[in-house]
Amino acid sequence: AEAFNAAVAGAKALNAFIIETPDHALAAADAADKARASGDLQPLSGVPLGIKDLFCTEGYQTTAASNMLAGFKPTYESTVTTKLFAAGAGMLGKLNLDQFAMGSSNETSAFGNVISPWRANDGSNAPLAPGGSSGGSSSAIAARIVPAATGTDTGGSIRQPAAFTGIAGIKPTYGRCSRFGIVAFASSLDQAGAMAQDVRDCAIMLEAMSGFDPKDSTSLDVAVPQWEAGLSADLKGKKVGIPKEYRVDNMPAEIDALWKQGIEWLRDAGAEIVDVSLPHTRYALPTYYIIAPAEASSNLARYDGVRYGLRELPDGANLQEMYAATRAAGFGPEVKRRILIGTYVLSAGFYDAYYTKAQKVRALIARDFEEAFQKVDVLLTPTAPSAAFALGEKSADPLEMYLNDVFTVPASLAGVPAMSVPAGLDAKGLPLGLQIIGRPLDEQGVLNAGL
């Protein structure tokens, strides 16, 4: 009992969960026992998943890690969680994240930052960021509290936290997973995906999450392949592209070495390695940080103190004052920053200069990938330009923080599938990830290269 209590206290200290829902997980476990007895086991029977608290869960509070949604209990279930539960999974709890999924370190949560279970071996013992925005998911999986969790990825929020914590995470093709019931950040980029210990578990989970949904107008009406059954580590006849633009200045030598190691692994698995160019890569980060805030400012207009969660009604306040007081109290600083940037780039005087321009550059970035995929089957890059940084290290400087997304945002802008796989440790003993990017709808190719 003592060891158990210590383990529970250790797990709680990571602050990965916003709420715990053991009743839900236990009900799934009971159902799994019955299913086993009747020979009816499903792919995820009894598996206690963590659910990022951006997914609406019927009857369980959903916060997006923001005070703005205080008290919000959805009366409906997101399509992705509906599918996971229909496949037998249960929910152990709702996981912490960056507020409205805006961040790369989980430090913008109104429920406090999540801590990574990893520590550097340099004696510093500084608590490390679990990555973001799916930092509760990455931390809980890395600490072995849950075997797998949902994530969402708008510009890297599945892949970067996976890389920081030594787990696997896949963002499928835009449109594979329904966005219905997921709190919207930037709708043309938001995509749900799977995070787990390894590639096989990601394949199993993603299969259960994916599929056409008439409730999401951008959902793809295509069949979901049997990704797990199709897993194969043999890459004979496959071509792997190495995009030269991902070799950025100041990249730590260790990341470069890891990339070279990854190239050797894929060559050993039978792949042919080809140098390719994605010439507009350097515009991806500024493009993303115009389009994502623009869409966020529009999506977050719905939090008006009337329809969801929080309402601040100072004495004698009129409607406008109620809106202002609610939004001032409900949104955290990073969310406000994004709303301001977004409304600025969408404003009449600046729309063409910023938003229209960004959309044009986005098309060029997507075309870079199309051209590369005429020559190769997948691309291999590092997932992030560094290993996990210490909590607090980048939180004072938003630009510094945004730069961490440099390798993940291009695939988001192009809507193509991408995965981070654990690839080794740096000199401080911290995990590093490699990213595999694939053709639209070729999750199988991505999973196989990552296996």
Ligand code: GLN
């Ligand atoms: N870190 C990126 C951002 O802050 C990506 C977030 C995400 O993918 N949800 O916007």
